[in-house]
Amino acid sequence: MPSQDPSAPVPADPSGGSAPSDRVRVRRLPERGAYDRETVDAILREGLLCHVAFAIDGQPYVIPMTYALIDGRLILHGSKASRLLRTLASGVSACLSVTLLDGLVLARSGFHHSMNFRSVVAFGRARPIEGDEKRRALDDLVEFLIPGRTEHARGPDERELRATEVLVFEIEEASAKVRAGPPGDEPEDLALPIWAGVIPLTQVPGAPEPDEFVPADVPCPDYVSRYRRPTA
Amino acid sequence: MPSQDPSAPVPADPSGGSAPSDRVRVRRLPERGAYDRETVDAILREGLLCHVAFAIDGQPYVIPMTYALIDGRLILHGSKASRLLRTLASGVSACLSVTLLDGLVLARSGFHHSMNFRSVVAFGRARPIEGDEKRRALDDLVEFLIPGRTEHARGPDERELRATEVLVFEIEEASAKVRAGPPGDEPEDLALPIWAGVIPLTQVPGAPEPDEFVPADVPCPDYVSRYRRPTA
Numbered sequence: 001m002p003s004q005d006p007s008a009p010v011p012a013d014p015s016g017g018s019a020p021s022d023r024v025r026v027r028r029l030p031e032r033g034a035y036d037r038e039t040v041d042a043i044l045r046e047g048l049l050c051h052v053a054f055a056i057d058g059q060p061y062v063i064p065m066t067y068a069l070i071d072g073r074l075i076l077h078g079s080k081a082s083r084l085l086r087t088l089a090s091g092v093s094a095c096l097s098v099t100l101l102d103g104l105v106l107a108r109s110g111f112h113h114s115m116n117f118r119s120v121v122a123f124g125r126a127r128p129i130e131g132d133e134k135r136r137a138l139d140d141l142v143e144f145l146i147p148g149r150t151e152h153a154r155g156p157d158e159r160e161l162r163a164t165e166v167l168v169f170e171i172e173e174a175s176a177k178v179r180a181g182p183p184g185d186e187p188e189d190l191a192l193p194i195w196a197g198v199i200p201l202t203q204v205p206g207a208p209e210p211d212e213f214v215p216a217d218v219p220c221p222d223y224v225s226r227y228r229r230p231t232a
Numbered sequence: 233m234p235s236q237d238p239s240a241p242v243p244a245d246p247s248g249g250s251a252p253s254d255r256v257r258v259r260r261l262p263e264r265g266a267y268d269r270e271t272v273d274a275i276l277r278e279g280l281l282c283h284v285a286f287a288i289d290g291q292p293y294v295i296p297m298t299y300a301l302i303d304g305r306l307i308l309h310g311s312k313a314s315r316l317l318r319t320l321a322s323g324v325s326a327c328l329s330v331t332l333l334d335g336l337v338l339a340r341s342g343f344h345h346s347m348n349f350r351s352v353v354a355f356g357r358a359r360p361i362e363g364d365e366k367r368r369a370l371d372d373l374v375e376f377l378i379p380g381r382t383e384h385a386r387g388p389d390e391r392e393l394r395a396t397e398v399l400v401f402e403i404e405e406a407s408a409k410v411r412a413g414p415p416g417d418e419p420e421d422l423a424l425p426i427w428a429g430v431i432p433l434t435q436v437p438g439a440p441e442p443d444e445f446v447p448a449d450v451p452c453p454d455y456v457s458r459y460r461r462p463t464a
Binding site for chain 2: 193208
């Protein structure tokens with residue numbers, strides 16, 4: 001099951017590179033861990049959502065947010081009025097995770113049931129950006145989520161820019177964890193008359209739904225009708 | 233964009249019930265917030281993954297995990313050797329989120345781009361369970377993720393039970409946040425010759441993939457070939 005635990009007690013020498021620190025090391029099932037930026041970035045490029053955690057006076061919070069991976073850093077954004085954004089912008093220690101669910105793994109034993117998944121846990125801090133850098137990051141964010149869109153969408157005006165906080169999250173350390181393939185049953189269970197295998201799960205775009213104001217002579221762009229996430 | 237911020241500064245009186253406390257209140261776009269257990273539980277029933285956050289000495293961690301919603305409480309599990317599980321089991325304050333992504337919302341302005349989503353943020357603490365309660369919770373977990381499976385799968389033996397930590401996460405407070413429907417463009421943008429609308433996103437099960445050891449006379453069960461998550 002996908003608990004990507006960077007904090008368990010058994011030291012590990014995972015195949016995907018060596019862990020830069022104790023904080024980030026994948027301890028449980030270390031053969032599933034990877035620390036190279038290529039593996040990490042491929043997962044971050046495919047995802048659309050991250051979950052960002054931070055603590056205020058010892059109280060942990062975790063919040064779903066969109067993000068963009070731009071030049072190895074993550075762009076986060078939200079309302080200037082948001083206490084979350086203000087807290088993150090103050091440079092507190094933060095941790096975020098992106099998880100792609102690829103399938104349910106049905107083993108013969110309940111114990112070996114699992115999920116196929118690819119996840120990243122990243123540690124770092126965020127800082128606000130302003131001016132041209134902020135304007136470019138907002139374009140980058142739209143383009144990361146929907147490649148091709150910035151050419152069509154109206155860019156931000158001064159009021160919208162003022163209302164929006166844009167943060168750069170610098171990844172200090174990150175690890176990836178990946179499970180793929182069939183169940184890993186105990187040898188003595190393999191002869192049991194039980195169906196075992198994988199139910200693949202995929203995030204699939206449906207037919208685009210134009211709103212009621214789209215003029216009849218404005219076609220649905222290719223980047224909408226053929227929308228898909230980049231895959232490694 | 234789906235930043236479900238329970239900690240922003242503007243008080244709110246959302247339609248889905250009143251917020252039980254400051255910690256859990258949805259402050260940004262409060263009309264999207266809901267605090268009734270029916271809304272929260274419908275999202276938790278559909279999800280397969282949660283992201284659990286906690287802090288150790290002020291350092292936040294967030295970890296993807298499977299879960300089950302059973303009798304209004306969440307079942308979490310993992311290896312007894314995991315420091316994450318041990319930390320959670322010690323009763324530290326924790327926060328978890330379940331997010332279902334329903335679509336990309338393409339507005340005419342970059343500013344009003346958004347996502348359709350349903351998310352829950354829950355605060356609480358976990359405690360380990362043992363004996364019959366633990367054994368039942370493991371069955372419940374398999375059955376929550378793959379209804380029908382416990383009848384077929386081999387149950388846990390003593391070694392597997394000893395290796396597994398099972399936690400009950402009692403939800404002290406929870407809030408849901410939901411965005412649905414078309415983009416919310418500025419009135420003056422509606423006449424722009426720009427395609428706008430929603431790209432729906434759905435998590436779709438693919439054709440089941442049996443492993444190489446399934447006997448020829450063992451058919452793929454209906455609960456596998458017709459797998460789907462419950463929807464509200």
